[in-house]
Amino acid sequence: MATLDHLGITVDDVPHASAQFDPVLSALGYVRAHNAPEHAYWRQEGEPELLLYPAREEGDGPHRHGRVGWQHLAFSVDSREEVDRLHRVALDAGWSAVREPKEYPRFTERYYASFVEDDNGIRLEFMHNPQGWD
Template sequence: MIDHIGIRTADFEVAKAFYDKALAPLGASLLMIVPPEYTDGVKVGGYGRDRPVYWLSEGKPASEPKHVAFTAHSRAEVDAFHAAALAAGGKDNGAPGLRPHYHPDYYGAFVIDPDGNNVEAVCHRPEEA
């Protein structure tokens, strides 16, 4: 249903460094930097697995932090995302684990990014045997 989403960041280079590390365990990376002639000189980059779906734009962040959840293919990816995001300077906002109040196989982890957004990785698959 959602094709892509974008957020603003107060410091593009800090956010880029964070997301480069945090999204790597999910198989996502920075796939594109938009040429500055198309953005009036504003830094804009898109992350994804096969095409950009999560966009960072340099500028004043929204006054209210956002919540973004990234799909993980396994619970191990959720664990690796959480560890990588913390190592990249994120703040813990919920260790990896089941959240059965959403559904029995909802396995997620939450961190706060450099701009105060609540970033999550979630796997909806049952635990692998």
């Protein structure tokens, strides 16, 4: 059986992106395992590592949502309050609100989520769906 081991994300400036990612990933329980100008990564027991790498070409960012490639990365959390808290943590770290926390009945009647985006156009979702998919 295959499992997801790590996710590498390309950014324009690793130190700047690390400053935006670190508060969010720390709030999610990840621990920064490495931080250098050329790459940074975070670990959490039993979860895939998240790594930041520099772009190979200048001026090709930020990523534009809806183009081929990255869509978003969703983190499932234990409560609506946790969605709200993580949304605030991200905004305080310089992320932009794409969608404020709200219900998404088109997914399930219990689905509650928010979406944020960093300066590189990387989009994260914080979601709570207590009993999974209908």
